[in-house]
Amino acid sequence: xxxxxxxxxxxxxxxxxxxxxxxxxxxxxxxxxxxxxxxxxxxxxxxxxxxxxxxxxxxxxxxxxxxxxxxxxxxxxxxxxxxxxxxxxxxxxxxxxxxxxxxxxxxxxxxxxxxxxxxxxxxxxxxxxxxxxxxxxxxxxxxxxxxxxxxxxxxxxxxxxxxxxxxxxxxxxxxxxxxxxxxxxxxxxxxxxxxxxxxxxxxxxxxxxxxxxxxxxxxxxxxxxxxxxxxxxxxxxxxxxxxxxxxxxxxxxxxxxxxxxxxxxxxxxxxxxxxxxxxxxxxxxxxxxxxxxxxxxxxxxxxxxxxxxxxxxxxxxxxxxxxxxxxxxxxxxxxxxxxxxxxxxxxxxxxxxxxxxxxxxxxxxxxxxxxxxxxxxxxxxxxxxxxxxxxxxxxxxxxxxxxxxxxxxxxxxxxxxxxxxxxxxxxxxxxxxxxxxxxxxxxxxxxxxxxxxxxxxxxxxxxxxxxxxxxxxxxxxxxxxxxxxxxxxxxxxxxxxx
Numbered sequence: 001x002x003x004x005x006x007x008x009x010x011x012x013x014x015x016x017x018x019x020x021x022x023x024x025x026x027x028x029x030x031x032x033x034x035x036x037x038x039x040x041x042x043x044x045x046x047x048x049x050x051x052x053x054x055x056x057x058x059x060x061x062x063x064x065x066x067x068x069x070x071x072x073x074x075x076x077x078x079x080x081x082x083x084x085x086x087x088x089x090x091x092x093x094x095x096x097x098x099x100x101x102x103x104x105x106x107x108x109x110x111x112x113x114x115x116x117x118x119x120x121x122x123x124x125x126x127x128x129x130x131x132x133x134x135x136x137x138x139x140x141x142x143x144x145x146x147x148x149x150x151x152x153x154x155x156x157x158x159x160x161x162x163x164x165x166x167x168x169x170x171x172x173x174x175x176x177x178x179x180x181x182x183x184x185x186x187x188x189x190x191x192x193x194x195x196x197x198x199x200x201x202x203x204x205x206x207x208x209x210x211x212x213x214x215x216x217x218x219x220x221x222x223x224x225x226x227x228x229x230x231x232x233x234x235x236x237x238x239x240x241x242x243x244x245x246x247x248x249x250x251x252x253x254x255x256x257x258x259x260x261x262x263x264x265x266x267x268x269x270x271x272x273x274x275x276x277x278x279x280x281x282x283x284x285x286x287x288x289x290x291x292x293x294x295x296x297x298x299x300x301x302x303x304x305x306x307x308x309x310x311x312x313x314x315x316x317x318x319x320x321x322x323x324x325x326x327x328x329x330x331x332x333x334x335x336x337x338x339x340x341x342x343x344x345x346x347x348x349x350x351x352x353x354x355x356x357x358x359x360x361x362x363x364x365x366x367x368x369x370x371x372x373x374x375x376x377x378x379x380x381x382x383x384x385x386x387x388x389x390x391x392x393x394x395x396x397x398x399x400x401x402x403x404x405x406x407x408x409x410x411x412x413x414x415x416x417x418x419x420x421x422x423x424x425x426x427x428x429x430x431x432x433x434x435x436x437x438x439x440x441x442x443x444x445x446x447x448x449x450x451x452x453x454x455x456x457x458x459x460x461x462x463x464x465x466x467x468x469x470x471x472x473x474x475x476x477x478x479x480x481x482x483x484x485x486x487x488x489x490x491x492x493x494x495x496x497x498x
Contacts, residue, residue, distance in 0.1 A: 121467075121490040122457040126319065126409055126450030130264035130483040133321035143482040145265045146212050152189050154444040155256075161444065164428050165194060165256065168289045168418040170201050172252055179204040184250035184278060186239055186270060187211070187257040190218035192232065194254045199231045206232040207250070209239045240273040240479045249280045254289045255346075260324060260432070260446040261485065262293040262342055262414040263472065268349070269479040275350050285419060288346040290430075292417035295342035298438055299368050299466045299489065300411035300449055303331040303382050305456050306403035307389075315451050324446040327413065327432055331385055332449060333378030335407060335460070336368040338438040340415075341470050353475070360475040365468065369494075372462035379404035406456035410468055410487050412448045413438075450487060457491045465492040 131145055147155075156162060173181050183198040188208035195208035208223075210216035216236040223232045235242060244250070253274055259265040275282040285291040302323070305315065325332050341364050345352070382403050386396035415435065418428035429435075432445035440447075467490045474483040 121492045124407065124409060124452035124457060124489040124491070125487070126322070126452040127486040128320050128322055128450060128484070130259065130261070130266075130485070133318075133324060143480055144211065145259060145482075146215070149190065151444075152191065152215075155189070156191055156193055158442075158444040160432075160442065161256075161430055162193070164418055164422075164430055165254070165289060166197055167422065168420045168428055169194065169198055169252070169254065171420040172286060172289065173198065173201045173203055176251070178202055181251045182207070182248060184239075184244070184253045184274070185209065186253060186255040186274065187265075188216075188219050188234065190215045190222070192219040192223050192234070194256065195219070195232050195234075196223065196226060196228055198252075198254070199228045203231065203252075205248075207235055207244055207248075208232055209235045209237070209242070211236075211238050238479050239270060239278065240477075244278065250278055251280055252287055252289065253279050256290075258290070258293050258414055258416055258445075260414060260448050261412050261472075261483075262295045262344065262416075263474040263483050264485075266479045266483070267293060268344060268474050268483070269477050269481075271344070271346050272349050272353060272477055273479070275346070282350075283347050285345075285347040288419070290416040290418045291347060292343070292345045294340050294344070294415040294417075295412050296338040296415055296433070296435075296438065297341040297366065297410050297412050297468070297470070298338040299335040299370075299407050299468070300409060301333045301335060301378060301382075301403050301406045301456065302408040302449060302451075303385050303403055305408040305451065306399060306406055307386070310454055314454070316454050319451055322409075322448045322450040324448055325411075327443040327445060327447050328440045329447070330381050330440065332411060332440075332447060333374065333381065333404060334411065334438050335370050335374055335378075335466065337371070337436065338433075339366050339368070341366060341412070342472060342474075360473055362470075362472045362474060364470045364472075366470070368466040368468065370460050370462055370464045370466065375404045375460075375462065402458065403456075405460045406458050407452075407460055407466065407489070407491060408456045409450045409452035410470075410489060411438075414445055450485075452487065452489060459493075460491065461493070463494060465494045466490070467492070 129143075131143060134145060134147075169183075173183070179202060181203050183195070183203045183206045185192070185195040185198065185206060185208045188195050188210045192208050195206045198206045206228075208219060210219055213236060216234055220229075220234045223229050223234065233245070235244075255267065255271060255274070257265045257267045257270055259267075271288075279287060281287055308315075342362065379400050383396050383400035386399055387393065391399065413432045415432065416430040418430070420428050422428055431441070432443040433439065433447065434441050469488045471486040472483065473485070476483070
């Protein structure tokens, strides 16, 4: 808190006491509005200031000064008597500053007064649509996520994804009599990868649905070239708009329609509809591949958000388009252990929907605490990244320190569960980032980071609280309506001194 603000605060506090002098009064006020880019104001762990004043008093009174290089310091400030109403005499005024950052003020006499003063947290917010920030969108379906050829190739070649899908599909098909299973592949893609895989593994019939006309045409060519056109039929359009030929229902549904935020490719609406119409036994989790998808989240710092600042760079221009990181990118550092923010269980989707009424939004609250170990690790990694970018060593070290103690937004990434077990007897789980640490690893899925302020929340210390509210509007039953997302975060100086 600056010196001028200190004087204003003390004056305002005493004026409030003087003009509201009733025995039962309890007053509340706040010190300013915190903005991204400001360091958190933090109180010392415990301080008691005793002030004595009368209407005729003119003296130096102690004030509070926020020294950003250390704890809050006690300074001398001049307060003149004309700030105190002659109608009120304060014989002994105590200001107690506990770790909670509340200032409790009371008089000594028979008419106690309490004024609770709260330092406002730094507030961060971001709102965006599922299609925001993506490079390639199908012009025929502008509210639906689609991809360019390189993205499809990355999916196909992802070693953490494709082999596990094959294992789950093989175990499920080959657990049944030969040539007995009908497989439905939702979102087959240009290579018809899982549709062809199902045919090779012994499916009697495979229906491959693809909404993008150009991608569907590519899938037909690949299927015909590989000689599977007698087993695999490509159906063009949204699965929600069609029935299978002869009103058939599938024994198994493969639905790799999982975005970097799990729900962003319309998985909820697609699975909700398929559960009701397209699968013989939709309540059996073994009939869904995957059968459960999640989104995990953690507060994160970002090197470039600290390097490029206003007015030279205006991050607000891309506020509606989250940054999408390669999952091995070291320019992003997590401030705390990840938590699950979104969890969709395919077999239970209709049952769970019945408990929601007409609500289309999922609201989740998460509480994080800034980790000393994570910030130290980010400090070292960020310093290396800045040096790789050409910054001098001294500048890189200083900027890394600042960046590692800042928060740009809440990072998000998916996690998938498949039926069956791996060779070690463990469940089949696909992690786009290491679990449970959230450390970077190879994956075609990206880490989504909404930029939640023109500048980061600065001055974060170990133990500081980051309270997050996520509102995901994902439960529409119309697949061509893009999901939308809103995240708000409050950063509180509850940890150590800055």
